[in-house]
Amino acid sequence: MPLESAIEVSNLTKYYGDLCAVDHxxxxxxKGEIFGFLGPNGxxxxxxLRLLTGLTKPTSGSAKVAGHDIMAESIKVRECVGVVxxxxxxxxxxxxxxxxxxxxxxxxxxxDQRAERANExxxxxGLYERRMNRVGTFSRGMKRRMTIAxxxxxxxxxxxxxxxxxxxxxxxSRMIRNLIKELNKSGSTVFLTTHYIEEADQLCQRVAIISxxxxxxxxxxxKLKVSVEKHQIIEVSFxxxxxxxxxLTDLNYVNKITQVGDKFRLHVENTSEAxxxxxxxxxxxxxxxxxxxxxxxxxxDAFVEITGIxxxxxxxxxxxxxxxxxxx
Amino acid sequence: MAREWYKEIAKAFYIAKKDAKVYxxxxxxxxxxxxxxxxxxLAFAMAGQxxxxxxxxxxxxxxxxxxxxxxxxxxxxxEKQTGTFERLLTAxxxxxxLVFGKTLAGFFFGLILAAAVLFPLAAVSGTIVANPLLALIxxxxxxxxxxALGVLVSAYAKWVPEAQMLSNFxxxxxxxxxxxxxxxxxLPSQLQIVARFLPLxxxxxxxxxxxxxxxxxxxxxxxIAVLIMFTLAMMVLAxxxxxxxxx
Numbered sequence: 261m262p263l264e265s266a267i268e269v270s271n272l273t274k275y276y277g278d279l280c281a282v283d284h285x286x287x288x289x290x291k292g293e294i295f296g297f298l299g300p301n302g303x304x305x306x307x308x309l310r311l312l313t314g315l316t317k318p319t320s321g322s323a324k325v326a327g328h329d330i331m332a333e334s335i336k337v338r339e340c341v342g343v344v345x346x347x348x349x350x351x352x353x354x355x356x357x358x359x360x361x362x363x364x365x366x367x368x369x370x371x372d373q374r375a376e377r378a379n380e381x382x383x384x385x386g387l388y389e390r391r392m393n394r395v396g397t398f399s400r401g402m403k404r405r406m407t408i409a410x411x412x413x414x415x416x417x418x419x420x421x422x423x424x425x426x427x428x429x430x431x432x433s434r435m436i437r438n439l440i441k442e443l444n445k446s447g448s449t450v451f452l453t454t455h456y457i458e459e460a461d462q463l464c465q466r467v468a469i470i471s472x473x474x475x476x477x478x479x480x481x482x483k484l485k486v487s488v489e490k491h492q493i494i495e496v497s498f499x500x501x502x503x504x505x506x507x508l509t510d511l512n513y514v515n516k517i518t519q520v521g522d523k524f525r526l527h528v529e530n531t532s533e534a535x536x537x538x539x540x541x542x543x544x545x546x547x548x549x550x551x552x553x554x555x556x557x558x559x560x561d562a563f564v565e566i567t568g569i570x571x572x573x574x575x576x577x578x579x580x581x582x583x584x585x586x587x588x
Numbered sequence: 589m590a591r592e593w594y595k596e597i598a599k600a601f602y603i604a605k606k607d608a609k610v611y612x613x614x615x616x617x618x619x620x621x622x623x624x625x626x627x628x629x630l631a632f633a634m635a636g637q638x639x640x641x642x643x644x645x646x647x648x649x650x651x652x653x654x655x656x657x658x659x660x661x662x663x664x665x666x667e668k669q670t671g672t673f674e675r676l677l678t679a680x681x682x683x684x685x686l687v688f689g690k691t692l693a694g695f696f697f698g699l700i701l702a703a704a705v706l707f708p709l710a711a712v713s714g715t716i717v718a719n720p721l722l723a724l725i726x727x728x729x730x731x732x733x734x735x736a737l738g739v740l741v742s743a744y745a746k747w748v749p750e751a752q753m754l755s756n757f758x759x760x761x762x763x764x765x766x767x768x769x770x771x772x773x774x775l776p777s778q779l780q781i782v783a784r785f786l787p788l789x790x791x792x793x794x795x796x797x798x799x800x801x802x803x804x805x806x807x808x809x810x811x812i813a814v815l816i817m818f819t820l821a822m823m824v825l826a827x828x829x830x831x832x833x834x835x
Contacts, residue, residue, distance in 0.1 A: 313678055317835040338680040349671040353610045365602040366679040368595060410675075 266291045266418050266449040267312065271321035274307050281307040283473035284321065289451055289466075291417075294444050296464035297453040298563065304473040305453035306346065309422050312451070313343045326417055339367070342411030346423040348403040350410055352396030356387050359395060359410055367414035381409040385439070401432025408439065419443060421452040425459060437463060461559040471567050484562040492531045493555040496538060497523040499548035507545070513537055525555065596685045603676065603689025604696065607663045612697060614662050621655025621701050632769040640713035645795035646768035647709070648702050648727065649788060653734045653759060655701045656694040660738025661751035663693055669747065677834060683827040687739055691823060694735025695728070702727040715799060722798035722808065730791040733815045736822035737787070743829040762788040790814045 267289035274282040282304045289295040297305045310316045312325055314334040323330045326340035350359045360378040369377060382388040385405040390398070395406055404424070411419060424440065425433035440463055444450050454460050460467045461481045468478040477484065498504060501522055508517050508524055513534050516527035528534040531554045542549050557565075611617070629647045667673035676686055706727065710717050717723050738755065745751035765779055766772075766788035772780055783789045794811035801808070 315674065315677055315834060335680045335682065338678060343678040345671065345674060347671045349675045351606070351610055351672055351675075352670075354606070358609070362602065362606050363675075363679075366599060366676070366681065368599075368680070 264291045265289065265324070266293070267295075267323065267325050267451060269312070269321075269323040272308070272311060272318050272323050273320045274304075274311055274316065275319045280473050282311065282318075285470075285473075285475050287468050287475060287478050289449060291449055292444070292447060293466060294440065294450040294452070294464045296460040296467040297451070297470055298455070298457065298460045298467050299470035299567075300455060303470045305470055306422055308470070309420055309451070309453055313341060313420055314338055315343075339414070340417050342414070342416035342419045344404075344408050344411045344419070344421045344424060346426060348400075348407040350395050350403065350406050353394065355392050355394055356382060356398075356406055357391045359406065360413055363410040363413040369414055377413055381412060385409045386435075399432075401428050401435070404428060404432065404436060405439070408436070412443070416448070418449045418451065421450065423453055423455065425454075425456065457558075457560045457563050467559075469563060469566055476566055481559045481562075484566070485557045485559060487562060492528055493557065493561075494526045494528060494531055494534060494538065494552065495520070495523050495555050496526065496552045497550040498542065499550060508541075511537070511541065523551070596682065597688075599679075599681050600685050600689035600692055603686065604692035607659075607690065607693035608696060611659055611663045611693070614659075616662060617655060617659045617697065620658035621651055621697075624654050625650035628763060629769070640710075640715040641796070641799055642771065643769055644706070644709055644713055644715050645799055646792050648706050649730055649791040649795055650763065650768060651705060652698040652702050652727065652730050652791070653762070653788060656698040656731055656735040657738035657741065657755045657759065658752070659697045660690060660694045660735060660742045661745070661748055661755060664690055664739060664742035665745050665748045665751045683831045684823070687736075687743070687823050687827045687830065690739045690742075691732065691735045691819075694738050695732045698731030698735060699728055702731065710799075717799050718802040719798045722804065723795060725812065726791065726794035726798050726808075729812050729815045729819070730795070733787050733791065733819045733822070736819045736826065740822045740826040740829070743826040743833070762786050765789075766792055768792055787815060787818045790818075
């Protein structure tokens with residue numbers, strides 16, 4: 261029996277003046293799913309999230325969130341969802357406790373349940389000890405956790421997260437990812453935007469790849485990887501790195517080559533035929549093979565193949581935009 | 589239906605309570621709410637206009653005007669700048685409720701500011717407030733009207749300095765055209781007509797009447813009615829602007 265839809269989007273389009281930010285987008289998110297929106301800066305990820313959460317209105321098209329039309333029933337939509345923007349939007353001047361109580365008041369949590377719910381979330385997000393401190397004194401990771409906690413105060417059925425781990429340290433990112441998984445296990449549907457391919461791969465049951473306002477493909481990370489498996493990959497490192505890339509590119513059985521640190525990833529038609537030839541190449545060039553592995557295509561390979569956008573370029577573009585104050 | 593209304597009003601009060609906690613003690617509110625009106629008062633006083641019955645109502649109205657519009661510039665525009673305003677926009681509340689909540693925050697600020705100054709100032713200047721209840725009603729409606737004006741300006745502005753500049757564009761002409769420190773009748777007839785389009789005129793007039801008259805007059809009632817209509821118009825317009833800006 262098919263799962264019910266948490267989000268249904270039909271031909272959703274958004275223009276800002278002449279600029280088409282979201283172009284006739286169609287997709288569906290099933291209940292209980294972690295659904296990722298993956299794409300470079302300016303692809304339309306955040307605009308789509310803002311459209312679905314009622315922060316901006318579509319130029320054309322329609323969408324239903326938790327069974328409610330985003331235009332005709334925007335308040336009902338907002339009652340059912342929690343929204344975590346890329347930049348934390350909690351009040352620095354207020355304590356963690358006051359922030360959660362205020363959020364509970366805005367979302368109409370009954371008076372006798374507010375304190376209990378706030379305590380529960382502060383405990384879950386590891387902030388209980390700091391509950392009476394001003395949020396302005398918190399680290400970026402703690403603020404992000406606070407923002408998620410505030411978005412969950414009314415037990416929403418769908419949680420929207422915009423770039424949940426951007427700008428966070430490794431430990432905080434891992435903690436947030438684990439929390440997202442836990443929330444999903446407890447039944448929440450999660451819609452997240454990210455430009456971290458690895459994050460989408462780790463968290464999402466399905467991803468939509470979006471570029472220039474259009475959805476290029478929607479599928480599970482594994483199916484996307486399989487779709488680009490026509491190339492097999494050998495990862496190899498030699499005792500010497502200098503001038504090797506050019507010489508390896510010249511090999512007629514290598515279709516494509518990328519350097520990753522001191523290793524080379526060679527895209528070949530057939531790994532079992534290519535490996536002995538590679539051993540010969542090492543011997544002829546008086547090189548020692550330090551390590552050799554065969555790799556399956558990653559989601560990053562699939563992304564690059566599908567969009568033609570280099571993953572590193574996407575990440576650095578995002579970081580530069582953040583530094584420049586453009587939050588996409 | 590009544591329950592839904594109650595819920596919306598309650599949410600507006602929660603927004604106002606939060607704003608009071610976060611913004612009431614920000615320095616700009618006191619700079620604009622106290623220093624500028626007092627400076628203007630002193631300027632007029634030195635020019636020989638020292639009739640307390642004339643000056644005290646004018647000063648109170650000015651304090652409320654400057655205080656409420658300044659706090660709204662912070663409570664709305666600063667929140668837009670920091671992103672916290674989106675917390676309110678993503679909550680299940682209507683734009684009207686949001687505007688009402690913000691207006692209430694300024695309303696209470698103006699009321700406290702005026703009440704804290706009116707009676708001590710009246711005592712010091714030897715002014716007898718003939719009808720304290722009417723004076724309080726006039727101050728309350730004034731506070732609501734100017735707070736709504738502050739929300740309207742702030743709904744439009746992107747940055748705090750822009751909101752302050754737009755507010756000043758409205759506030760300073762009103763100071764000189766609304767008979768704040770002079771009797772309206774002494775202004776040229778054309779300016780008297782202009783004054784009738786400015787809310788500060790009605791606020792000053794209502795306060796002067798409550799200071800000077802012990803009974804309700806028809807002019808007082810008209811002043812209050814005009815200020816209420818002005819408040820509603822500002823709030824509806826502010827909600828429309830916020831909605832349009834989000835689109």
